Amino acid sequence: xxxxxxxxxxxxxxxxxxxxxxxxxxxxxxxxxxxxxxxxxxxxxxxxxxxxxxxxxxxxxxxxxxxxxxxxxxxxxxxxxxxxxxxxxxxxxxxxxxxxxxxxxxxxxxxxxxxxxxxxxxxxxxxxxxxxxxxxxxxxxxxxxxxxxxxxxxxxxxxxxxxxxxxxxxxxxxxxxxxxxxxxxxxxxxxxxxxxxxxxxxxxxxxxxxxxxxxxxxxxxxxxxxxxxxxxxxxxxxxxxxxxxxxxxxxxxx
DNA sequence: ATGACTCCCAGTGGGAGA
Numbered sequence: 001x002x003x004x005x006x007x008x009x010x011x012x013x014x015x016x017x018x019x020x021x022x023x024x025x026x027x028x029x030x031x032x033x034x035x036x037x038x039x040x041x042x043x044x045x046x047x048x049x050x051x052x053x054x055x056x057x058x059x060x061x062x063x064x065x066x067x068x069x070x071x072x073x074x075x076x077x078x079x080x081x082x083x084x085x086x087x088x089x090x091x092x093x094x095x096x097x098x099x100x101x102x103x104x105x106x107x108x109x110x111x112x113x114x115x116x117x118x119x120x121x122x123x124x125x126x127x128x129x130x131x132x133x134x135x136x137x138x139x140x141x142x143x144x145x146x147x148x149x150x151x152x153x154x155x156x157x158x159x160x161x162x163x164x165x166x167x168x169x170x171x172x173x174x175x176x177x178x179x180x181x182x183x184x185x186x187x188x189x190x191x192x193x194x195x196x197x198x199x200x201x202x203x204x205x206x207x208x209x210x211x212x213x214x215x216x217x218x219x220x221x222x223x224x225x226x227x228x229x230x231x232x233x234x235x236x237x238x239x240x241x242x243x244x245x246x247x248x249x250x251x252x253x254x
Numbered sequence: 255a256t257g258a259c260t261c262c263c264a265g266t267g268g269g270a271g272a
Contacts, residue, residue, distance in 0.1 A: 009261070009271080061263065061269095242260085
């Protein structure tokens, strides 16, 4: 079974690229972030025609997430229970025995902004919720755009980024808090190519210069760890015309 | 280099992303 996550930065713009990618990479499930579409505008028919069941949770202009699966999902959950949130950032469902949580963690904008506090509260609520989810679903995958580079080796210029949003000790501590629940970063279970970024700024020829960050992650629970057969970032879609600034991440479960 | 790009909603500019 293969699972993927991709921040598409507008599904309206990226739909043809998503369909092309799914044709070349027929994953069993994919979590999407930044669809930027209300549910009534979601391209349901096109995605169903590609062979996927659709769970979507959108809003106007910003955010918006979706979970596409080859078969039915149960117990669909939108956003974090008990955490009052006007922004559509989480879609979860149980798929062939695996609790799959797709998340678009807040960006935080800058450390001294109101949005950074929201990010911290959001991450704390996520950790508490995932802890309870693990009790009822030992087989769990938490994947999405974390907006956190967990370590310096996930940053092209760790000196320049030190203390900046996405790289602060506070954000990294939250990432480690999720690891502390018994989750493991599937990507780091394997030897990886150098500079394995999942996001490159649109500006400054960042992709051409390979100046990026690894902020999109797939965390798997302890019960699934022995099944993880591979995890890669697919840079190819970043070479498309009008690409998303993020690349998909794929995990293979035996 | 107080920038750079892309998307959205707007409406001949500005917020947000990361």
